[in-house]
Amino acid sequence: MATIFTCDDSLEGILTCIYDAWASKLGQQNIRLLIEPVVEYELFCDYRHTDSDSHKANNVIDSIQKKISSYAYQMVYRCAMSASPDKADIIYRFLLLGFHYGRQITDMIQFPAVSAIFEINRAVGNEAHFFREFVRFLNMKGNVLAAHIEPKSDVLIFIAPHFADRMPSENWMIIDDNRKSAVIHPADQEYYLTSLSDDEFLRLSHLEDSDDPFIDLWKEFFETIAIKPRENYRCQRNLFPIRYRRHVTEFIPPG
């Protein structure tokens, strides 16, 4: 009978789960790892919930960095931020090979377990990159800039340093509407990540200044810059997928 280890959707949860799966000595072919909530239960499986444990998680992080490489840990971290329900299992199988082969494992894309984690990494990396490009700040009262995003992966931690570097002396925040979390950057200070209560979330959405004259100026520029005889909406869609356009100024219809 297969044993399914389940854990909550966090880096710590996943790494604890891997620790427990490893320690159970059940044999990797009899084990699967799954993120909670479990949507479809299967018959003839033994479900085991693991409680996050920072000690166990740190243990795993240490081993990855020592026995494989810090690059491998970066991959694991990024994978843990993805929205894939299989990510815990994918990380687990990657680490099994990693502990065997050591640092060269990250070059061995020919193994399915390695190419799987590469693929998720690429997806998370791409999504973070999209948001570096497509985040749009609204100017709120008091010259505070606020942006809303709805990413699949948890990208805030990846994009915050980028904006902190380029706008060190501005007050800004980026809000993940899906996770109700935000990165907040007060001018000339360090940024921090926080979760928002429903109340805070609502209050923030009332502060936006819809009369900002630069919205229309930007739209004017954006419309004007396209060359008519070269119009190519399919190409535009490939490069700027529709699902990223929701909060993007130039694609929001007037009114």
Added chain:
Amino acid sequence: MELIDQNLSLQDKLHILADAAKYDVACTSSGVDRRGRKGSLGNSCADGICHSFSADGRCVSLLKILQSNECVYDCKYCLNRAGNDRVRTTFSPEDICQLVIEFYRRNYIEGLFLSSGVVKNPAYTMELMYHSIYMLRNQYHFNGYIHVKAIPNAPQELIEKLGYIVDRMSINLELPTAEGLQELAPHKTQSSILTPMALVQKGIAEHRLSVGKDALMDRSSANRYLSETIFDTAQPSRIHESSAYHAGITSTSSGTDSLIPAPSFSAPSISRPDPFVPAGQSTQMIIGATGENDYQLLTTTQKLYQQFDLKRVFFSAYVPLNEDAHLPSLDTAPPLLREHRLYQADWLLRFYGFQAQDLLTADRPNFNIFLDPKCDWALRHLEIFPVEVNTADYATLLKVPGIGNKSAYRIINARKGGNLDFDALKKIGVVLKRARYFITCKGKMQYHLRIEEDFITRQLTGEEHHSAWDIEHPQTYQQLSLFDTQFAVH
């Protein structure tokens, strides 16, 4: 003759001066990494960042505007030519600063691309542009990307001063031959374009040497695994030996060697010198306004990289804007596929170790419509194929259609851990439907295929046909899908 309207709103001005700037294709914000600074706004990423994509699918990275669309010159292909009856306007430096800062804060743009028509004269125009950019850097503390166009015939000192406060400078060659230029841009000469280009090149080299770098711009790091890239063969004409870059660009057919006086200047003496045009120079050529063939365009491109150490050469499919006996008629479609092939070939020169002469010759001066330049080359060199992916070196792998820089690099690393099969190649990112005709894995081809030119050509052109059609007819797909939905509704 024309209206110079002082009462236009900022939005009207933006419309006019963006509309007039958009035919310049250089849009990237790439080439330099610069960290942010407390008290300033902006940084720069060497890979460049696009912020949007306009309806024509082009990347929008910089606020691309003219300082002014007034112009005393009369380039035949240009909307702003003196002879056109248009509303003329000019941005004040404050207008520009405000737009850049406020757009940047909202993450609309990476920075500014500033060009201009020639207001009064080149010196006056360049001074005005300098003023805008100086104000943006020093009063508005903008630390993001700035690309400025140098105006032909502008004074040397102004170009030098600008070089220290911008990231990229460009001056458009416009046409690859001196004759073409004379015909279409009577106020410009090749030397009025190449002189400032050489000047900027010298400034870049001097700065680089002063901070202990190589005189030549950095190129893709993977090029060090290749022998005889266009950048290696450029080495004889390295910067201190003056002769090479004083000669003009000689295109195969024009044969005119314009001799340009040696420019020289010295950087202001400060302890740690400000970088000079750190993201390098670029230029642009118009494709299809005059009769040059692809071979001329590509050899000129190569020479520009070698002699002037340009970072990028851009191609702009000619979009007819003016009726003129010297120009293609107004209903001429822009040659988009040709432009696309030139970009593909340019890529092969910069990252794949190809030379212009490998891809085209005087006898075969134009690109194949049906095949990309690399496939086309491979089919003419079947004797080196198939290549064994488990042993071939990086340079050889790169010659295989369907294997790019990244996948070649990954192959080399992955095979250290054991032989690769076709499945592994697929995971690595190799495009097997192209590569399969040219490679073996452990001595075997993927299918039992003949390495025979006609057969492979037929296979590959079938595959390429659709994308070639799409590039040349960008609007067709849309019309068809519109038709489809109407069909479905009724």
